[in-house]
Amino acid sequence: MPEPVVVDARGLLCPMPVIRTQDAIAGLSPGCCVQVLATDPGVHADLPAWCRVHGHTLEAIEESSDADGAISAWIRVGNGGAT
Amino acid sequence: MLAARVVKEQGVHVEGLNFYTGFCVEGHTHAVRAQDKARPKRNNALWVAEQLDMKLHIIDVVEDYKDVVINPRHGYGQFMNPCLDCKGFMVGKAREWMEANGFDFIITGEVIGQRPKSQLKRTMPVIASESGAHERLLRPLCAKLLEPTLPEREGWVNRDKLFDWSGRSRKPQMELAESFGFEDYAQPAGGCCFLTDPSYSRKLQDLWQARGARRYELDDIMLLKMGRHLRPRPHFKLIISREDGENRFMHGYRKQFTHLVPTSHGGPLALLDGEARDGDLELAARLVARFSQGRDADLVRVAVAERNGPERELTVTPMAADDVPREWYVA
Numbered sequence: 421m422p423e424p425v426v427v428d429a430r431g432l433l434c435p436m437p438v439i440r441t442q443d444a445i446a447g448l449s450p451g452c453c454v455q456v457l458a459t460d461p462g463v464h465a466d467l468p469a470w471c472r473v474h475g476h477t478l479e480a481i482e483e484s485s486d487a488d489g490a491i492s493a494w495i496r497v498g499n500g501g502a503t
Numbered sequence: 504m505l506a507a508r509v510v511k512e513q514g515v516h517v518e519g520l521n522f523y524t525g526f527c528v529e530g531h532t533h534a535v536r537a538q539d540k541a542r543p544k545r546n547n548a549l550w551v552a553e554q555l556d557m558k559l560h561i562i563d564v565v566e567d568y569k570d571v572v573i574n575p576r577h578g579y580g581q582f583m584n585p586c587l588d589c590k591g592f593m594v595g596k597a598r599e600w601m602e603a604n605g606f607d608f609i610i611t612g613e614v615i616g617q618r619p620k621s622q623l624k625r626t627m628p629v630i631a632s633e634s635g636a637h638e639r640l641l642r643p644l645c646a647k648l649l650e651p652t653l654p655e656r657e658g659w660v661n662r663d664k665l666f667d668w669s670g671r672s673r674k675p676q677m678e679l680a681e682s683f684g685f686e687d688y689a690q691p692a693g694g695c696c697f698l699t700d701p702s703y704s705r706k707l708q709d710l711w712q713a714r715g716a717r718r719y720e721l722d723d724i725m726l727l728k729m730g731r732h733l734r735p736r737p738h739f740k741l742i743i744s745r746e747d748g749e750n751r752f753m754h755g756y757r758k759q760f761t762h763l764v765p766t767s768h769g770g771p772l773a774l775l776d777g778e779a780r781d782g783d784l785e786l787a788a789r790l791v792a793r794f795s796q797g798r799d800a801d802l803v804r805v806a807v808a809e810r811n812g813p814e815r816e817l818t819v820t821p822m823a824a825d826d827v828p829r830e831w832y833v834a
Contacts, residue, residue, distance in 0.1 A: 431755045433725070435523055435546055439563045459755075462546070469549040473558050 424453040430490055434462035438470050441495065445476065450499035453479075458491045467493050475500035504551045504688055505679055506612040509643045511555060513660050517610070519559040520600055521548035522593050524568040525724045526697045547695075554685065564596055565721050572698065573717045577620075577629075582704035584696060586621035587629065594634035601639070608639040608654045614676075615645045615669040624648070624669075644668050644676070697728060702834035706732050709833045713737065713777065722756065726774070729753055732833035733790060739777030740833065741787055743794050760810055763791045767804035770795025779809075785817060792821035 427444045429437035437458040444454055456467065464481065471478040475498035484490050511517045529547060552559035571592045575585030590613075597609045615624050627649060631640045638653040646655065647667035655662040668675050680688055697703040706727045711717045713734070726742055729749050734740040741763075744750040750772050760774040761784075773791045775784075784807050792803035798821050808814040 433752075435521075435527075435561045436563070438546070438549075439523060439561050442561060465545045466549055469546065469553055470559070470561075473549065473552045473556075 424455040427456045429458040434460050434466050437463050438466050448497045452497045454495045456493040506610050506643045519552050521561045522564045525565045525721050584698040590621045591630045591633035598636045610641045613642045705834045733831045735831050741773045743773040744771040763807050765795040766806050768795045768797030788817045788819045789822040
Protein backbone atom coordinates (compact mmCIF):
# COMPACT_ATOMS: atom_id res chain seq x y z
CA MET A 421 0.00 0.00 0.00
CA PRO A 422 1.67 3.29 -1.02
CA GLU A 423 2.13 6.01 1.57
CA PRO A 424 -0.50 8.76 1.36
CA VAL A 425 0.44 12.12 -0.10
CA VAL A 426 0.41 14.54 2.83
CA VAL A 427 -1.07 18.03 2.49
CA ASP A 428 -0.01 20.17 5.43
CA ALA A 429 -2.55 22.97 5.73
CA ARG A 430 -2.09 23.62 9.43
CA GLY A 431 -2.43 27.29 10.35
CA LEU A 432 -4.32 28.11 7.17
CA LEU A 433 -7.88 29.35 7.14
CA CYS A 434 -10.48 27.96 4.78
CA PRO A 435 -10.58 27.79 1.85
CA MET A 436 -6.78 27.41 1.71
CA PRO A 437 -6.82 23.80 3.02
CA VAL A 438 -9.25 22.93 0.23
CA ILE A 439 -7.13 24.74 -2.37
CA ARG A 440 -3.97 22.92 -1.20
CA THR A 441 -5.85 19.60 -1.34
CA GLN A 442 -7.26 20.39 -4.78
CA ASP A 443 -3.79 21.26 -6.10
CA ALA A 444 -2.26 18.08 -4.66
CA ILE A 445 -4.98 15.84 -6.05
CA ALA A 446 -4.79 17.42 -9.52
CA GLY A 447 -1.60 15.46 -10.16
CA LEU A 448 -2.74 12.12 -8.73
CA SER A 449 -4.37 9.07 -10.26
CA PRO A 450 -7.68 7.56 -9.11
CA GLY A 451 -7.19 5.32 -6.10
CA CYS A 452 -4.35 7.35 -4.59
CA CYS A 453 -4.68 8.38 -0.96
CA VAL A 454 -4.19 11.88 0.42
CA GLN A 455 -3.88 12.85 4.06
CA VAL A 456 -4.82 16.45 4.85
CA LEU A 457 -3.61 18.08 8.08
CA ALA A 458 -5.46 21.24 9.07
CA THR A 459 -6.29 23.35 12.08
CA ASP A 460 -9.27 25.33 10.75
CA PRO A 461 -12.47 23.61 11.92
CA GLY A 462 -14.08 24.78 8.67
CA VAL A 463 -12.53 21.72 6.97
CA HIS A 464 -15.16 19.57 8.70
CA ALA A 465 -17.71 21.06 6.31
CA ASP A 466 -15.58 22.09 3.35
CA LEU A 467 -13.54 18.95 2.66
CA PRO A 468 -16.54 16.58 2.60
CA ALA A 469 -18.45 18.98 0.33
CA TRP A 470 -15.47 19.38 -1.99
CA CYS A 471 -14.98 15.61 -2.14
CA ARG A 472 -18.64 15.05 -2.96
CA VAL A 473 -18.72 17.46 -5.91
CA HIS A 474 -15.47 16.09 -7.32
CA GLY A 475 -16.22 12.41 -6.81
CA HIS A 476 -13.49 11.70 -4.26
CA THR A 477 -14.09 9.59 -1.18
CA LEU A 478 -13.52 11.07 2.22
CA GLU A 479 -12.54 7.96 4.12
CA ALA A 480 -12.11 9.54 7.55
CA ILE A 481 -11.81 12.87 9.28
CA GLU A 482 -10.76 13.12 12.91
CA GLU A 483 -9.32 15.54 15.42
CA SER A 484 -6.12 14.72 17.21
CA SER A 485 -5.79 15.12 20.94
CA ASP A 486 -2.46 16.91 20.49
CA ALA A 487 -1.99 20.42 21.79
CA ASP A 488 -2.11 21.85 18.27
CA GLY A 489 -5.58 20.33 17.77
CA ALA A 490 -4.77 19.31 14.22
CA ILE A 491 -7.48 17.69 12.14
CA SER A 492 -6.55 14.76 9.90
CA ALA A 493 -8.59 13.80 6.86
CA TRP A 494 -7.96 10.88 4.53
CA ILE A 495 -9.20 11.15 0.96
CA ARG A 496 -9.26 8.48 -1.73
CA VAL A 497 -8.93 10.06 -5.17
CA GLY A 498 -11.91 9.33 -7.41
CA ASN A 499 -12.35 9.64 -11.12
CA GLY A 500 -15.54 11.58 -11.58
CA GLY A 501 -17.91 13.77 -9.67
CA ALA A 502 -20.63 16.20 -10.54
CA THR A 503 -21.47 16.43 -14.21
CA MET B 504 -26.31 30.21 -8.33
CA LEU B 505 -29.31 31.29 -10.43
CA ALA B 506 -27.28 32.08 -13.54
CA ALA B 507 -25.57 28.69 -13.38
CA ARG B 508 -28.89 26.92 -12.89
CA VAL B 509 -30.54 28.82 -15.76
CA VAL B 510 -27.81 27.78 -18.18
CA LYS B 511 -27.59 24.25 -16.79
CA GLU B 512 -31.35 23.92 -17.41
CA GLN B 513 -30.55 24.29 -21.11
CA GLY B 514 -28.37 21.19 -21.04
CA VAL B 515 -25.06 23.04 -20.89
CA HIS B 516 -22.25 21.52 -18.82
CA VAL B 517 -21.36 24.13 -16.19
CA GLU B 518 -18.52 24.11 -13.64
CA GLY B 519 -18.08 26.74 -10.96
CA LEU B 520 -15.08 28.93 -10.22
CA ASN B 521 -14.49 30.64 -6.90
CA PHE B 522 -11.56 32.99 -6.45
CA TYR B 523 -9.82 33.37 -3.11
CA THR B 524 -8.37 36.87 -2.70
CA GLY B 525 -7.62 36.80 1.03
CA PHE B 526 -10.28 39.46 1.64
CA CYS B 527 -13.17 36.99 1.73
CA VAL B 528 -15.28 37.30 4.84
CA GLU B 529 -16.84 33.91 5.27
CA GLY B 530 -13.79 31.69 5.64
CA HIS B 531 -12.41 33.95 8.32
CA THR B 532 -15.52 34.44 10.35
CA HIS B 533 -16.42 30.78 10.39
CA ALA B 534 -13.03 29.74 11.56
CA VAL B 535 -12.16 32.28 14.14
CA ARG B 536 -14.77 34.29 15.92
CA ALA B 537 -16.97 32.80 18.59
CA GLN B 538 -19.76 35.25 17.75
CA ASP B 539 -20.13 33.52 14.39
CA LYS B 540 -20.47 30.06 15.84
CA ALA B 541 -24.22 30.09 15.29
CA ARG B 542 -23.85 30.52 11.54
CA PRO B 543 -23.56 27.41 9.38
CA LYS B 544 -19.92 26.49 8.96
CA ARG B 545 -19.85 26.09 5.26
CA ASN B 546 -18.17 27.53 2.23
CA ASN B 547 -21.10 29.05 0.36
CA ALA B 548 -19.59 28.45 -3.07
CA LEU B 549 -19.13 24.76 -2.29
CA TRP B 550 -22.59 24.59 -0.86
CA VAL B 551 -24.04 26.11 -4.05
CA ALA B 552 -22.05 23.66 -6.16
CA GLU B 553 -23.60 20.80 -4.23
CA GLN B 554 -27.09 22.17 -4.68
CA LEU B 555 -26.50 22.42 -8.42
CA ASP B 556 -24.64 19.09 -8.70
CA MET B 557 -21.74 20.96 -10.26
CA LYS B 558 -17.98 20.82 -9.81
CA LEU B 559 -16.40 23.83 -8.14
CA HIS B 560 -12.79 24.91 -8.52
CA ILE B 561 -11.44 27.22 -5.83
CA ILE B 562 -8.54 29.26 -7.14
CA ASP B 563 -5.92 31.07 -5.08
CA VAL B 564 -5.44 34.53 -6.63
CA VAL B 565 -3.92 36.21 -3.57
CA GLU B 566 -0.68 37.28 -5.29
CA ASP B 567 -2.17 38.48 -8.56
CA TYR B 568 -4.98 40.27 -6.76
CA LYS B 569 -2.57 42.63 -4.99
CA ASP B 570 -2.30 44.80 -8.09
CA VAL B 571 -6.10 45.15 -8.19
CA VAL B 572 -6.18 46.43 -4.60
CA ILE B 573 -3.08 48.58 -4.79
CA ASN B 574 -3.49 50.11 -8.26
CA PRO B 575 -7.14 50.00 -9.30
CA ARG B 576 -7.47 51.60 -12.74
CA HIS B 577 -11.07 52.53 -12.07
CA GLY B 578 -10.52 53.64 -8.49
CA TYR B 579 -12.19 52.58 -5.29
CA GLY B 580 -15.84 52.48 -4.27
CA GLN B 581 -17.04 53.91 -0.98
CA PHE B 582 -14.21 52.28 0.95
CA MET B 583 -11.17 50.33 -0.32
CA ASN B 584 -13.29 48.22 -2.65
CA PRO B 585 -12.03 48.28 -6.24
CA CYS B 586 -15.21 46.60 -7.49
CA LEU B 587 -14.98 47.29 -11.21
CA ASP B 588 -11.32 46.29 -11.44
CA CYS B 589 -12.08 43.26 -9.28
CA LYS B 590 -14.81 42.07 -11.59
CA GLY B 591 -12.65 42.54 -14.69
CA PHE B 592 -9.82 40.69 -12.95
CA MET B 593 -11.98 37.74 -11.94
CA VAL B 594 -13.63 37.39 -15.33
CA GLY B 595 -10.12 37.56 -16.80
CA LYS B 596 -9.02 34.72 -14.52
CA ALA B 597 -12.14 32.79 -15.52
CA ARG B 598 -11.22 33.34 -19.18
CA GLU B 599 -7.73 31.93 -18.55
CA TRP B 600 -9.26 28.91 -16.82
CA MET B 601 -11.81 28.47 -19.62
CA GLU B 602 -9.06 28.47 -22.24
CA ALA B 603 -6.84 26.11 -20.28
CA ASN B 604 -9.63 23.62 -19.63
CA GLY B 605 -11.44 23.50 -22.94
CA PHE B 606 -14.60 25.38 -22.02
CA ASP B 607 -16.47 27.65 -24.42
CA PHE B 608 -17.87 30.58 -22.48
CA ILE B 609 -18.22 32.23 -19.09
CA ILE B 610 -21.40 33.06 -17.22
CA THR B 611 -21.83 35.47 -14.33
CA GLY B 612 -24.81 36.39 -12.22
CA GLU B 613 -24.55 40.11 -12.95
CA VAL B 614 -27.71 42.20 -13.26
CA ILE B 615 -27.66 45.67 -14.79
CA GLY B 616 -28.04 48.33 -12.11
CA GLN B 617 -27.70 45.90 -9.21
CA ARG B 618 -24.51 47.50 -7.98
CA PRO B 619 -23.73 51.21 -8.09
CA LYS B 620 -20.35 50.96 -9.77
CA SER B 621 -19.58 47.56 -11.19
CA GLN B 622 -22.92 46.48 -12.59
CA LEU B 623 -24.05 49.36 -14.78
CA LYS B 624 -24.97 49.04 -18.41
CA ARG B 625 -21.93 51.11 -19.39
CA THR B 626 -19.56 49.00 -17.27
CA MET B 627 -20.69 45.65 -18.67
CA PRO B 628 -18.67 46.08 -21.89
CA VAL B 629 -15.70 47.34 -19.83
CA ILE B 630 -15.57 44.06 -17.92
CA ALA B 631 -16.01 42.00 -21.09
CA SER B 632 -13.24 43.92 -22.80
CA GLU B 633 -10.69 44.27 -19.98
CA SER B 634 -11.04 40.62 -19.02
CA GLY B 635 -10.40 39.55 -22.60
CA ALA B 636 -13.59 37.47 -22.49
CA HIS B 637 -15.37 39.78 -24.98
CA GLU B 638 -18.36 38.04 -26.52
CA ARG B 639 -17.72 34.81 -24.62
CA LEU B 640 -19.08 36.46 -21.48
CA LEU B 641 -22.79 35.73 -20.97
CA ARG B 642 -24.94 37.30 -18.25
CA PRO B 643 -28.04 35.09 -18.29
CA LEU B 644 -30.00 37.23 -15.83
CA CYS B 645 -29.86 40.40 -17.94
CA ALA B 646 -28.82 39.01 -21.34
CA LYS B 647 -31.91 40.31 -23.12
CA LEU B 648 -30.89 43.89 -22.30
CA LEU B 649 -27.48 43.39 -23.89
CA GLU B 650 -26.24 42.57 -27.38
CA PRO B 651 -26.38 38.84 -28.17
CA THR B 652 -23.15 37.11 -27.23
CA LEU B 653 -21.38 34.29 -29.04
CA PRO B 654 -23.13 31.47 -27.10
CA GLU B 655 -26.50 33.00 -27.99
CA ARG B 656 -25.68 33.60 -31.65
CA GLU B 657 -24.25 30.11 -32.04
CA GLY B 658 -27.31 28.57 -30.42
CA TRP B 659 -25.35 27.03 -27.55
CA VAL B 660 -27.92 28.69 -25.30
CA ASN B 661 -31.43 29.82 -26.13
CA ARG B 662 -31.62 33.60 -25.66
CA ASP B 663 -35.40 33.40 -25.35
CA LYS B 664 -35.00 31.50 -22.08
CA LEU B 665 -32.69 34.11 -20.56
CA PHE B 666 -33.80 37.19 -18.60
CA ASP B 667 -34.02 40.96 -18.86
CA TRP B 668 -33.62 42.01 -15.26
CA SER B 669 -32.29 45.36 -14.13
CA GLY B 670 -32.28 47.44 -10.99
CA ARG B 671 -31.55 46.90 -7.34
CA SER B 672 -34.59 44.81 -6.50
CA ARG B 673 -33.89 41.16 -5.71
CA LYS B 674 -37.52 40.19 -6.07
CA PRO B 675 -37.24 38.48 -9.47
CA GLN B 676 -34.21 36.54 -8.26
CA MET B 677 -36.07 35.41 -5.17
CA GLU B 678 -39.07 34.34 -7.24
CA LEU B 679 -36.88 32.36 -9.62
CA ALA B 680 -35.05 30.81 -6.67
CA GLU B 681 -38.40 29.73 -5.26
CA SER B 682 -39.44 28.25 -8.60
CA PHE B 683 -36.22 26.20 -8.60
CA GLY B 684 -37.00 25.04 -5.07
CA PHE B 685 -34.04 26.86 -3.49
CA GLU B 686 -34.96 27.45 0.11
CA ASP B 687 -31.59 28.76 1.19
CA TYR B 688 -29.02 30.89 -0.56
CA ALA B 689 -26.14 33.21 0.28
CA GLN B 690 -26.96 36.71 1.45
CA PRO B 691 -28.02 38.46 -1.76
CA ALA B 692 -26.86 41.96 -0.80
CA GLY B 693 -23.14 41.24 -0.69
CA GLY B 694 -20.95 41.93 2.33
CA CYS B 695 -18.69 39.06 1.38
CA CYS B 696 -15.54 41.15 0.96
CA PHE B 697 -13.64 42.92 3.74
CA LEU B 698 -12.70 45.72 1.34
CA THR B 699 -16.30 46.97 1.55
CA ASP B 700 -16.01 47.20 5.33
CA PRO B 701 -15.23 50.73 6.63
CA SER B 702 -13.32 49.53 9.68
CA TYR B 703 -11.21 47.08 7.69
CA SER B 704 -10.51 49.74 5.05
CA ARG B 705 -9.22 52.15 7.71
CA LYS B 706 -6.87 49.45 9.01
CA LEU B 707 -5.53 48.77 5.53
CA GLN B 708 -4.91 52.47 4.92
CA ASP B 709 -3.20 52.75 8.30
CA LEU B 710 -0.96 49.79 7.42
CA TRP B 711 0.14 51.44 4.19
CA GLN B 712 0.66 54.80 5.85
CA ALA B 713 2.77 53.32 8.65
CA ARG B 714 4.92 51.40 6.19
CA GLY B 715 5.24 54.30 3.79
CA ALA B 716 4.30 52.00 0.93
CA ARG B 717 1.16 50.50 -0.55
CA ARG B 718 1.98 46.81 -0.20
CA TYR B 719 0.81 43.82 1.80
CA GLU B 720 1.32 40.12 2.32
CA LEU B 721 -1.39 37.56 3.03
CA ASP B 722 -0.48 37.49 6.74
CA ASP B 723 -0.98 41.27 6.91
CA ILE B 724 -4.49 41.16 5.55
CA MET B 725 -5.41 38.17 7.71
CA LEU B 726 -4.29 40.04 10.83
CA LEU B 727 -6.29 43.12 9.82
CA LYS B 728 -9.34 40.90 10.37
CA MET B 729 -8.29 40.09 13.93
CA GLY B 730 -8.54 41.96 17.19
CA ARG B 731 -8.49 45.59 18.22
CA HIS B 732 -5.87 47.64 16.43
CA LEU B 733 -4.37 50.50 18.42
CA ARG B 734 -1.55 52.69 17.17
CA PRO B 735 -0.13 54.63 20.14
CA ARG B 736 2.96 55.68 18.20
CA PRO B 737 3.56 56.07 14.45
CA HIS B 738 6.23 53.36 14.53
CA PHE B 739 4.18 50.59 16.14
CA LYS B 740 0.68 49.30 16.66
CA LEU B 741 -0.83 46.64 18.87
CA ILE B 742 -3.20 43.96 17.70
CA ILE B 743 -5.08 42.85 20.81
CA SER B 744 -7.26 39.77 20.60
CA ARG B 745 -10.90 40.16 21.62
CA GLU B 746 -11.83 36.58 22.40
CA ASP B 747 -10.60 32.99 22.59
CA GLY B 748 -10.96 32.27 18.88
CA GLU B 749 -8.78 35.23 17.93
CA ASN B 750 -6.36 34.39 20.73
CA ARG B 751 -5.86 30.90 19.30
CA PHE B 752 -5.45 32.13 15.75
CA MET B 753 -3.02 34.92 16.70
CA HIS B 754 -1.03 32.44 18.80
CA GLY B 755 0.22 30.99 15.52
CA TYR B 756 1.74 34.37 14.63
CA ARG B 757 3.41 35.11 17.95
CA LYS B 758 6.93 34.11 16.90
CA GLN B 759 6.86 36.61 14.05
CA PHE B 760 6.12 39.52 16.40
CA THR B 761 7.07 40.95 19.73
CA HIS B 762 4.11 39.79 21.76
CA LEU B 763 2.60 40.43 25.16
CA VAL B 764 0.26 38.47 27.40
CA PRO B 765 -0.87 39.17 30.99
CA THR B 766 0.33 36.59 33.49
CA SER B 767 -1.15 37.77 36.77
CA HIS B 768 -4.67 38.00 35.33
CA GLY B 769 -6.58 36.49 32.44
CA GLY B 770 -6.20 38.56 29.34
CA PRO B 771 -5.59 38.84 25.65
CA LEU B 772 -2.61 38.03 23.51
CA ALA B 773 -1.27 41.16 21.81
CA LEU B 774 1.06 41.32 18.83
CA LEU B 775 3.26 44.38 18.44
CA ASP B 776 3.58 45.26 14.77
CA GLY B 777 6.45 47.65 14.14
CA GLU B 778 9.40 48.70 16.21
CA ALA B 779 9.35 49.21 19.97
CA ARG B 780 11.64 51.98 21.18
CA ASP B 781 12.48 53.24 24.69
CA GLY B 782 9.44 53.06 26.92
CA ASP B 783 7.24 51.62 24.20
CA LEU B 784 7.09 48.14 25.70
CA GLU B 785 5.90 49.52 29.02
CA LEU B 786 3.26 51.57 27.23
CA ALA B 787 2.22 48.47 25.27
CA ALA B 788 2.05 46.42 28.48
CA ARG B 789 -0.14 49.05 30.15
CA LEU B 790 -2.50 48.95 27.17
CA VAL B 791 -2.67 45.16 27.19
CA ALA B 792 -3.34 45.27 30.95
CA ARG B 793 -6.21 47.68 30.28
CA PHE B 794 -7.92 44.96 28.20
CA SER B 795 -7.18 42.20 30.74
CA GLN B 796 -9.23 41.01 33.69
CA GLY B 797 -6.84 43.05 35.83
CA ARG B 798 -7.98 46.33 34.31
CA ASP B 799 -9.10 47.59 37.76
CA ALA B 800 -6.13 46.17 39.66
CA ASP B 801 -3.30 48.35 40.92
CA LEU B 802 -0.69 46.30 39.13
CA VAL B 803 -0.72 43.66 36.39
CA ARG B 804 2.20 41.48 35.37
CA VAL B 805 2.62 41.16 31.62
CA ALA B 806 5.01 38.77 29.86
CA VAL B 807 6.78 40.43 26.97
CA ALA B 808 8.61 38.30 24.41
CA GLU B 809 10.57 40.29 21.89
CA ARG B 810 10.78 38.91 18.40
CA ASN B 811 13.83 36.68 18.25
CA GLY B 812 14.71 37.95 21.68
CA PRO B 813 14.40 37.23 25.38
CA GLU B 814 11.19 37.01 27.35
CA ARG B 815 10.72 39.09 30.46
CA GLU B 816 7.97 40.25 32.72
CA LEU B 817 6.85 43.83 33.30
CA THR B 818 4.70 44.91 36.21
CA VAL B 819 2.57 47.83 35.14
CA THR B 820 -0.39 49.96 36.10
CA PRO B 821 -3.25 49.26 33.68
CA MET B 822 -4.08 52.25 31.56
CA ALA B 823 -7.47 53.73 32.43
CA ALA B 824 -10.05 53.66 29.65
CA ASP B 825 -10.22 57.47 29.62
CA ASP B 826 -6.46 57.70 29.21
CA VAL B 827 -6.50 55.86 25.88
CA PRO B 828 -6.91 58.59 23.25
CA ARG B 829 -9.60 57.81 20.69
CA GLU B 830 -7.20 58.46 17.86
CA TRP B 831 -5.11 55.47 18.98
CA TYR B 832 -7.93 53.18 17.87
CA VAL B 833 -7.26 52.47 14.22
CA ALA B 834 -10.72 50.98 13.87
